[in-house]
Amino acid sequence: MPYHLFKCSECIPEREKHAVIKGPGEDLTSALPLGYLNTIPGSISERGCAYCGAKHVIGTPMKDVIHISHGPVGCTYDTWQTKRYISDNDNFQLKYTFATDMKEKHIVFGAEAILRKNIREAFEAFPNIKRMTIYQTCASALIGDDIDAVANEYMEEHPDVDIFVCNSPGFRGPSQSGGHHTINIAWMNQKVGTVEPEITSDYVINYVGEYNIQGDQEVMQDYFKRMGIQILSTFTGNGSYDGLRAMHRAHLNVLECARSAEYICNELRARYNIPRLDIDGFGFEPLGNSLRKVGMFFGIEDRAQEIIDTETARWRPELDWYAARLKGKKVCLWPGGSKLWHWAHVIHEEMGVEVVSVYTKFGHQGDMEKGISRCEEGALAIDDPNELEGLEAMEMLQPDVIFTGKRPGEVAKKIRVPYLNAHAYHNGPWKGFEGWVRFARDIYDAIYSPVHQLSKLDISKDEIPGNAGFVTKQMLSDADLSDEIRNDPNLREYTGKYSIIEDLQAKTYPEFPRSCHEVAV
Amino acid sequence: MASVATTDIVAYMENYIMKNCLWQFHSRAWDRLRQNEKIIGITSQLLCGEEVDLSTPEQKCYWIDSVILAENYKKNVPALADMSVEEIKDVMTQLKDRIDYLTVNGSLNLELTDKHY
Numbered sequence: 001m002p003y004h005l006f007k008c009s010e011c012i013p014e015r016e017k018h019a020v021i022k023g024p025g026e027d028l029t030s031a032l033p034l035g036y037l038n039t040i041p042g043s044i045s046e047r048g049c050a051y052c053g054a055k056h057v058i059g060t061p062m063k064d065v066i067h068i069s070h071g072p073v074g075c076t077y078d079t080w081q082t083k084r085y086i087s088d089n090d091n092f093q094l095k096y097t098f099a100t101d102m103k104e105k106h107i108v109f110g111a112e113a114i115l116r117k118n119i120r121e122a123f124e125a126f127p128n129i130k131r132m133t134i135y136q137t138c139a140s141a142l143i144g145d146d147i148d149a150v151a152n153e154y155m156e157e158h159p160d161v162d163i164f165v166c167n168s169p170g171f172r173g174p175s176q177s178g179g180h181h182t183i184n185i186a187w188m189n190q191k192v193g194t195v196e197p198e199i200t201s202d203y204v205i206n207y208v209g210e211y212n213i214q215g216d217q218e219v220m221q222d223y224f225k226r227m228g229i230q231i232l233s234t235f236t237g238n239g240s241y242d243g244l245r246a247m248h249r250a251h252l253n254v255l256e257c258a259r260s261a262e263y264i265c266n267e268l269r270a271r272y273n274i275p276r277l278d279i280d281g282f283g284f285e286p287l288g289n290s291l292r293k294v295g296m297f298f299g300i301e302d303r304a305q306e307i308i309d310t311e312t313a314r315w316r317p318e319l320d321w322y323a324a325r326l327k328g329k330k331v332c333l334w335p336g337g338s339k340l341w342h343w344a345h346v347i348h349e350e351m352g353v354e355v356v357s358v359y360t361k362f363g364h365q366g367d368m369e370k371g372i373s374r375c376e377e378g379a380l381a382i383d384d385p386n387e388l389e390g391l392e393a394m395e396m397l398q399p400d401v402i403f404t405g406k407r408p409g410e411v412a413k414k415i416r417v418p419y420l421n422a423h424a425y426h427n428g429p430w431k432g433f434e435g436w437v438r439f440a441r442d443i444y445d446a447i448y449s450p451v452h453q454l455s456k457l458d459i460s461k462d463e464i465p466g467n468a469g470f471v472t473k474q475m476l477s478d479a480d481l482s483d484e485i486r487n488d489p490n491l492r493e494y495t496g497k498y499s500i501i502e503d504l505q506a507k508t509y510p511e512f513p514r515s516c517h518e519v520a521v
Numbered sequence: 522m523a524s525v526a527t528t529d530i531v532a533y534m535e536n537y538i539m540k541n542c543l544w545q546f547h548s549r550a551w552d553r554l555r556q557n558e559k560i561i562g563i564t565s566q567l568l569c570g571e572e573v574d575l576s577t578p579e580q581k582c583y584w585i586d587s588v589i590l591a592e593n594y595k596k597n598v599p600a601l602a603d604m605s606v607e608e609i610k611d612v613m614t615q616l617k618d619r620i621d622y623l624t625v626n627g628s629l630n631l632e633l634t635d636k637h638y
Contacts, residue, residue, distance in 0.1 A: 027539075029627035036632065251578065262548060275582040278543040286541070293585045297578075345540050365630040370546050373539040373623075 002031050004380060008388035014040045018383040020372075028369050033383040036364040038174045043386045045175075046408055047361045051075060053176025054168035054183040055135040056083065057260060061211045061237040062244065063087035066122045066129050068098035070115050070147055071137025075099065075170075082406070084424040085211045087238045088218065088505050092129070098122050102139050112145050119154050123161065131241040133164045141169035162241070164191055175362035175384070177259065177337070184263035187244065192268070197246035201230035202514050203298040206250040206274070208265055209257030209338075210281075212237025214428030215501040219435055220281055222504050223291055227303040228512035235261055248272045252297055256281055259337040259367055281431045282339075282439075283346030284312060284319065311433035319350065321491040322440035325477040327352035329447055332397065333375075334390070334404035335422035337363040341370030343403070348376065351440055356397045359385050361405075387411055401446050416456045418446040434496055441494045448473040527608075530598055531615045537593055538620060544586050545624050550633040553624045556583075557617055563587035565613035568594065569606045 002023050005016040020031045039045040048056070051071075060067045060083070069076040076099040087093060100118045102111050119132065134147055151163040168182040205224065210217050217237040224231055232250045233243040253265045253276045265276040277293060280286030288308040295304030331353045333340055340358045347353050358371045359382035372381050380393060390408055394417050402412050402419045409419035420426050420442055430439040446452070450471045457464060478486050485491070497503070538545060544556050559580075564587040566573050575581050594601060601609060625633065 028623050029629065032629040034631070252582075258543065258546075266548075269579075273578070275579045277582050277585065280543070289589055293589065296585045296588060297581055341543075364548075365632055366546055366548055369624070369628070369630060370543065 002026060003033075006389045006392050008392050009043070009386070012040055012042045015043060015389075019385075019389070020381050022372055022375065022377055022379050022381065024377050026377075028373055031372060031381070032365060032368055033381055034365070035360070035368055035383045036174055036177060036362075037384075039384055043384070044388075045361075045384055045386060046390075046405070047174075047384060048176040049138075049170030050168050050172040050176060050179035050182065051135060051137050051170040053173075053179025053260075053362070054166050055133075055179070057176060057211070058180055058183045058236055059133050059135065059166060060093055061085040061087070062131075062133070062239050062241055063089050063091075063093050064129065064131060065093060065241050066096070066098055066126060066132045067093060067135070068100065068118060068122060068132060069135045069137055070100045070111065070140040070145065071102050071135075072139055073099045073101045075137045075139075082424070084214050084428070085237050086215060086501070087212065096126070100140075102137075107139060107143055110143060110145065111140055112150050115140075115145065115147065115150050116154070119150070119163075123158070130161050131163075132161070133166060133241075136165075136167045136169050138170040141167070141171075162245075164241075177362040177364065180260040181263055184261060185267065188264050188267045188271075191245045192264075193245070193248045195242050195245035197232055197243070197249050199230065199232075199249065201228055201512070203227070203229040203300065204232050204250050205229055205252045205254050205294070206233050206235060206247050206268070207231050208235040208253050208255045209259075209261030210234055210237050211257075213423070214425045214430075215504070216281070216429045216431035216435065218501055218504045219429050219432035222507065223307055223432070224294070225509045226307055227291070227295060227300055228510075229294070229298070235264060248274070250274055252277060252294070254279055254294055257338040257342075259363060280342055280346070282342045283350050283436055284316065284433060285350070286346055287431075287433065287436070288312070315433045315437050317491050318437045318494050319440055321493055322437070322444050323351045324481065324485045324488075324491065326440065326443055326447070329353045329400040329443075330356045330397065331443075332357040332359075332394065332399045332402040332404070333371075333422075334359045334385075334402055334408065336361045336405065337367055339403070339422050341367060341374055344371050345374035350436070351443065353443070355379055356399055357382065357393055359383070359390075361385075391415065401443060416452070418449065418452050420446055429500070434500060437494050438496070444477065445473065448476045450476065526600060527612055527615070530600060530612055531619060533598060534594060534612075534616045535619050535623070537597075538590070538616075539623065541593075542586065542590070545620055548632065549635065550625050550628075553633070554621065557620050557624065559583040560586045560590065561613055561617040561620065564590045564594070565610055567591040568601060568609050568613070 002021045003016045004019040004021050009015040017034045020033050022031045076097050100114050147165050151165050155161055155163055166183050166186050168179040172178050217234050233239055233247050253268055253274050255265050255276055255278045268274045269276055279290035291304040292301055295301035333355050337360055340360050344355050348355055355375045357380040358375055360367055403422040404419055405423050406421055412419045426442045429435040544560055547553050547556050560583050563573055563584050567587055568591055573584055575584055
């Protein structure tokens with residue numbers, strides 16, 4: 001087994017089995033790190049907790065809901081500044097964040113009264129919002145507050161209100177992934193099947209494991225609408241609370257992030273006989289195949305093909321412009337979970353970069369199986385890395401750019417490695433055909449930024465090139481390109497808008513004739 | 522067909538699945554075995570020109586992934602066109618055994634035998 005023990009972790013020898021280097025001829029039966037285990041004491045993990053996974057990853061992207069943490073105010077810090085799961089209702093769920101602000105006295109005397117008060121005040125402050133989710137935290141779990149009882153009491157007094165309670169305190173699992181699981185099953189048990197939707201198409205899907213990061217969901221929704229498909233619910237980015245209560249009426253579950261949301265798909269399959277179709281929304285070929293797959297399920301593959309042809313013709317020349325300039329650049333692909341396998345192969349194939357390392361903070365071994373099988377030989381795969389291991393890996397691999405979260409990303413900057421925010425993106429959306437070009441553009445900007453080049457100089461010892469003159473990104477990127485590529489009239493830089501979401505939100509769609517009308521029962 | 526060529530064909534097919542597909546990585550051993558059997562089985566039927574059962578939504582989902590697979594194999598493994606039905610089925614059986622080994626029987630994934638999802 002090609003395990004890799006970092007020098008900085010020699011004092012924590014258990015860490016050895018959490019990193020492997022995929023050597024020549026090795027496959028998953030010989031190269032797979034441990035995963036989804038409790039963080040080893042002494043290793044300063046970058047993981048989030050199970051509460052964070054339930055609330056900040058899955059619960060909060062629901063758009064028409066008051067999301068309230070029953071715990072200390074610090075637990076709810078993730079809001080506009082750290083999360084970018086936008087919505088088409090003026091980002092209500094991002095603009096307002098709620099917590100019961102538990103203090104020491106509540107730990108001693110109980111916090112149900114303050115929860116009751118907070119629920120009432122929140123609904124009074126936003127009288128048009130009638131839906132709420134409440135999240136248990138470590139503090140309220142340890143003192144045993146009965147959140148369900150408080151919520152039920154309020155709902156009895158206010159019949160137009162519906163409240164979902166998620167009991168996923170921070171300690172409920174090794175990482176945020178434990179919270180993903182808990183909220184999937186809790187939503188299934190408590191809410192699915194409690195609303196009957198209006199069916200407006202012959203083709204009805206749940207779009208699952210999609211969180212509308214900088215508008216990803218709205219990009220994909222555009223494709224589905226152009227195909228005449230009704231998205232009954234999105235779990236959960238830009239999704240509505242009542243839409244998600246009606247998931248049981250879809251014909252197909254289209255699953256994007258299996259790490260965070262396969263549980264609800266599996267339950268919907270077992271309880272309601274709705275099949276699960278895994279897709280990849282990133283990259284021209286995987287996305288094209290994904291749209292075709294959904295089209296094939298409903299017998300409307302021609303509609304998918306039309307979108308693929310149109311979008312490819314529009315955006316391929318721009319993707320290829322960047323690919324020519326990114327070829328051979330070394331990338332550390334260090335996201336939280338699913339993007340390590342969504343991107344590992346396709347950024348190599350379609351942008352020409354070399355993935356020299358993959359890591360996952362909260363992924364399971366299943367995610368590593370997907371990631372390792374998709375990346376090339378020699379890649380270093382790390383489970384639940386700590387900051388020192390990240391630094392040592394960057395020193396060893398000398399990447400041109402890393403894709404990771406903002407905390408390890410800022411660490412990378414300190415050693416002059418540029419980073420892109422893999423969780424919340426830089427200038428997204430990155431999903432969809434145009435989105436994929438925006439991602440390539442962001443990689444290009446990160447690697448070739450003249451300011452970044454300057455930052456590599458150490459003014460205490462390096463000679464400062466005072467006579468070098470003005471430098472642009474393209475002067476740097478094109479220096480070693482052949483004339484043929486540099487002057488290729490078929491390639492061009494990104495020509496899209498600064499923001500592409502407003503146009504999508506204003507768009508109207510053709511009505512497709514229906515062959516039959518389904519009556520909700 | 523020479524055995525070397527068959528080995529190469531299976532290796533190509535395996536590599537395509539492991540690099541491009543997601544269906545083989547469902548979370549439990551029983552789930553993976555079912556996926557492998559259904560999708561590789563239907564792919565084999567498609568490559569052999571046999572009729573496929575599309576009577577349930579679940580069958581349709583297996584068929585969809587099989588169509589993508591069969592399209593790629595037909596395009597990138599021209600030798601398939603010269604093979605008999607028995608030879609194709611033999612290749613696909615070897616492929617299924619290999620994918621079962623990589624994802625289940627030889628897998629190091631400790632969660633595969635968890636009785637819950």
